[in-house]
Amino acid sequence: MKQSDLHTHTTASDGTFTPASNIRRAVEKGLGAIAITDHDTVNGIHEAIIEAKKHEGFTCIPGIEISTLYEGQDIHMLGYFIDYEDVEFLEALSKLTSVRDKRNRMILENLNNLGIPVKESELEAKRHGKGNVGRGHIAEILMEKGIVKSLPEAFEKYLGKGKPAYASTDRISPIEAVQMIKKAKGVPVLAHPGIYGADELIPILSENGLVGLEYNHPDHTRKQVAFYEDLADKHSLIKTAGSDFHGFRNGEVFHGDLGSCSVPISTLDVLRSFRNNACQSAENLIRFNTEHIDWRxxxxxxxxxxxxxxxxxxxxxxxxxxxxxxxxxxxxxxxxxxxxxxxxxxxxxxxxxxxxxxxxxxxxxxxxxxxxxxxxxxxxxxxxxxxxxxxxxxxxxxxxxxxxxxxxxxxxxxxxxxxxxxxxxxxxxxxxxxxxxxxxxxxxxxxxxxxxxxxxxxxxxxxxxxxxxxxxxxxxxxxxxxxxxxxxxxxxxxxxxx
Incomplete structure (x- = not known):
């Protein structure tokens, strides 16, 4: 049974691979499906789906990763099988892009105040078409300038939460993101919970429409993987996994390579069930997933x-x-x-x-x-x-x-x-x-x-x-x-x- 990687990024946001390249790499690695989940944009989905159709038996899941804020902490919400052409959804994403651009300017200002000059034009040069730019691109600029040697170093020294150049703006809440995804006929899943330190949020979200939990992620320790797997079962959430693939910068992969964290392709059936049968009991469908469609x-x-x-x-x-x-x-x-x-x-x-x-x-x-x-x-x-x-x-x-x-x-x-x-x-x-x-x-x-x-x-x-x-x-x-x-x-x- 083939596996599916449910968390990947492309040049439509802060990835270095084009959407079509993500699909081809996934096929080469023997995956049966991947989700395109760019930050606050769906601009890469159409290209990815066209490429996926060229490969028999391969599935591309239209997705999104929405940036939210909870008590000063960045919280990312994944959405699967979204209607990426929904007008209301696209209008909401446009507002999120404006917030993202504002945050970028604040980060650049902080860097300049630290004596590290980075111009907006340099960041704009990293933008692919109508895609988004963000901290990953800023980190790449810092690497090119010789300020840091790797992406992890850029985040650890300057761009991560609590670091000198970090900036945060008012954004929608995680619950609002859940509602936004559901309005677009999508399935909301909390991304990489292990990096937030906000586990108290999970039961709150599960009571407000959250459907899944990304229990397995490259940045999770083995102990965290086991912990979030149990937590997903406790709150009747679908267990998903993804590499959070962003491509390569200076020969290094950020987070994980395609397929490094994955779930059986049968998980897609359960995600679709939530999308297509919203009136069904979430708990019943989860039981079907965890007890019988988990091929392991x-x-x-x-x-x-x-x-x-x-x-x-x-x-x-x-x-x-x-x-x-x-x-x-x-x-x-x-x-x-x-x-x-x-x-x-x-x-x-x-x-x-x-x-x-x-x-x-x-x-x-x-x-x-x-x-x-x-x-x-x-x-x-x-x-x-x-x-x-x-x-x-x-x-x-x-x-x-x-x-x-x-x-x-x-x-x-x-x-x-x-x-x-x-x-x-x-x-x-x-x-x-x-x-x-x-x-x-x-x-x-x-x-x-x-x-x-x-x-x-x-x-x-x-x-x-x-x-x-x-x-x-x-x-x-x-x-x-x-x-x-x-x-x-x-x-x-x-x-x-x-």
Missing amino acids: GRKGLTWDLLNIIGTIAFAISGALVAMEEDYDILGVFILGLVTAFGGGILRNVLIGLPVDSIWEQGLLLKSALASMGIVFFMPESMIQFSKRSLHFFDAIGLSAFAIQGAIAASSMNHPISAVIVAAILTGIGGGMIRDVLAGRKPVVLREEIYAVWALLGGLVVGLNIVNSTVEYMILFVSLVIFRMLSLKLNWRLPHRAL
Whole structure:
């Protein structure tokens, strides 16, 4: 599973790489996504998105890092998936730029008073187009003049808080930044909390719309990373991470290189969920993130395994049905994909997850296509064997997706009835769509007790009977066995004819 770096800067603010260069460097480093989060500007986003579209499977998140002030302390607020063309949002950013320029002039005045002459024209020369300039550019000028040897030295001696050239102006509050980001349909996340010394602000912000916490940052110690990870869990905040990449100055990277701090790309699904489903309970969605979509955790591994197993099994079953119906190669692949992903789409619609996240699972799509290709081109003798195994593949897909649907609904704290329905629709959804498109009566509508096994899986998950990956795998295998036994022994549900 690829990683995503959710904090990067470009020449639109105080970075040294162009937006397109950030994207290319991220691709070279094997990342699956980055967020463009320039200071108080969105001018680099359009270029970055255009470049990202040239790289298959890569995602560029439109973002922002807004400068705020809390009791004299600079506080930075990240915003993800913002509507960067929103007129009201752009007007608000314009006011922030004016404040930033005023602060720059104050810093230059302080430097001149210290006997370090820096002209406004020198700082303006660092501006790229309509982008912003700030302390990073001033630090670069000090390096060029030989006053300091590195960016950290510039901040430690002159530009950091409490240092001789530091200046602060009236700015919006962190809560106002949260509201500003939400009005632009974005997701607000507190940036690098470890550098502020203002942890009391986190519960206040969480009660006023904060959605996430950048727990992992290059300037955080290991102890801080662990502390803020726990704090994010305590306040039901999404855990994000980012390198705060600013490029290179004099051969040195400031903060961290791209990818040095990252999160699983699956975190993007949860961030999108907050953007697209603002009416959903924040706590429920966070639980879904922290308990089940974190691929490093045990249940995250379960989700991953079931995704791959179910997708491949249903893709093969869809391909075999299409071949039985004498579809051409395109029809085989279409029916296979519909079977593989149909249940997942129904699950997402049912429990409020973004449907478009289905199509960002590149590994699953490639696995499905490869599986169908193998089935289509295998020797006829092997195809006949596979046809006899159609019910087995169907049972695997039913079991895997039923458990997965139940996990998703349970993680979002839905009642057990909704967990069971999610399990049934996810488990049988792809197969139902497949059979309808193939002109067949869906298996679930026949006499066989097909949906009962999906119902049973939902019940077990909903009652929290299983917790570890091993227990989920035992449940998965058990449902497959029961499904196959019901076929062999011709188990039926009671029925009544009129």
